[in-house]
Amino acid sequence: MRLLLIGAPGSGKGTQAERLAERFNITHISSGDLLRQHVRDQTSIGQTIKAYVDAGDLVPDSVVLDMLRKPVVAAAESGGYVLDGFPRTVDQAKAAFEVAHPLGVEVQAAVHLDVPDEELIRRLLARGRGSDDSAEVIAHRLQVYREKTIPLLEYYAGREWMFAVDGTRPPGQVHEDIVTRLRKLAAFDIPD
Ligand code: ADP
Numbered sequence: 001m002r003l004l005l006i007g008a009p010g011s012g013k014g015t016q017a018e019r020l021a022e023r024f025n026i027t028h029i030s031s032g033d034l035l036r037q038h039v040r041d042q043t044s045i046g047q048t049i050k051a052y053v054d055a056g057d058l059v060p061d062s063v064v065l066d067m068l069r070k071p072v073v074a075a076a077e078s079g080g081y082v083l084d085g086f087p088r089t090v091d092q093a094k095a096a097f098e099v100a101h102p103l104g105v106e107v108q109a110a111v112h113l114d115v116p117d118e119e120l121i122r123r124l125l126a127r128g129r130g131s132d133d134s135a136e137v138i139a140h141r142l143q144v145y146r147e148k149t150i151p152l153l154e155y156y157a158g159r160e161w162m163f164a165v166d167g168t169r170p171p172g173q174v175h176e177d178i179v180t181r182l183r184k185l186a187a188f189d190i191p192d
Contacts, residue, residue, distance in 0.1 A: 001026050001080040001106065001188060004087070006153065007113030008145045009138070010120040010127070011167050012174065016113060017084035019175045024082075031064055031085035038067075056141035058148060061092055069099060076105035083107070089148045090155045108157035108187045110156055111178055113167035117142060159167050161185060 001024050007012045014030060021028035033055055038046035045067065051061040068086055075081035087093040100106040115123075124138045132141070156162040165177045183190045 001082075002076060002108045003082040003085045003182075004107050004110040005078070005082060005113060006088075006110060006149065006156075007167060008115060008117075008120050008149070009141045010123040011113040011115045012171060013084045013113060015171050016111075016167075016174060016178065017082045019171070020082045020178065023175075024080065026080035026082055027071070027078070029068065029071050029075060029081050029083050029086075031068060031083075034067055034071075035064075037058060049126065054132055054137070056137040056144060058088060058144060061089070061095060064092065065095055065099070068096075072100070073103060073105055074098075078101075087152060090152050093152055093155065108161060109182060109185055110159075110162045111181075112153055112162070112164040113174070114164045115167040119168055141187075161187065 003018075003020060003026070005017050007013045014033075017028045017030065020026070030039060035045075035049055039050045040046070045063060049063060052059040064086060064101060072081055072083065087096050097106055120142060121138060123133065124133055124141075140179075163181050165174055165181065167174055169177075179190065182188055183192075
C-alpha cells in the first residue's frame with residue numbers, strides 16, 4: 001500500500017501517518033522528520049537546509065527528492081509507504097511521479113487532512129516543537145501552505161484516489177474515516 005498524507009502544519013499528518021503505518025504494516029516516511037534529523041546531525045544536507053526549516057520556508061526540491069528516493073523505493077519493496085510532508089508542491093508531485101512511475105512505486109491514494117486555520121494555529125502554538133513553532137514562523141508556514149500546497153490539492157482534485165477527511169475530530173475517528181475511505185478504493189483489499 002502506497003499512500004500520501006497532505007495537510008497544513010498542525011493538521012495531524014504525523015499522527016495519522018503513524019497509525020496507518022502500524023495498521024497496514026507499511027513504512028512511515030516524514031520529510032520534516034528526516035530534514036530535522038539532518039539538521040541535528042549537522043550533515044552537509046543539514047547545513048544547507050537549516051535556514052529554510054527555521055524560517056518555515058520549503059527547502060529546495062532537489063534536496064528533498066534526493067533525500068527521499070532511496071527510503072521510498074526501499075519501503076515500496078517491503079510492503080509500502082505512507083509519505084507525510086511530501087509532495088508539498090505541484091513541481092514535487094510531478095518530479096516524484098517521473099521517478100516513481102517507471103519503478104512501479106507511484107502513489108495509490110492521497111488523503112487531505114482538512115483543518116481550519118484557527119484550529120491549526122491553536123495546535124501549533126500548543127505544540128511548540130522548536131524554532132519553527134514561534135507565532136511568527138507559524139503564520140509564515142501557513143502562508144507557504146496556502147501558496148504552494150493548496151495548488152497541489154487542486155492539481156490532484158478529481159482523481160478517484162484522492163479524498164479529504166475532516167481533521168478536526170479526535171485522532172481515532174480521523175483514522176477510522178481514512179480507513180473507511182481507503183476500503184472503497186479498488187486498489188486495496190482491506191478486510192472489515
Ligand atoms: P509541518 O507540516 O508541521 O510544517 P513538517 O515536519 O512536515 O512540518 O515540515 C517541517 C519543515 O521541513 C517545513 O517547514 C519545510 O521547511 C521542510 N519540509 C518538509 N517537507 C518538505 C518538502 N516536501 N519540501 C520542502 N520542504 C519541506
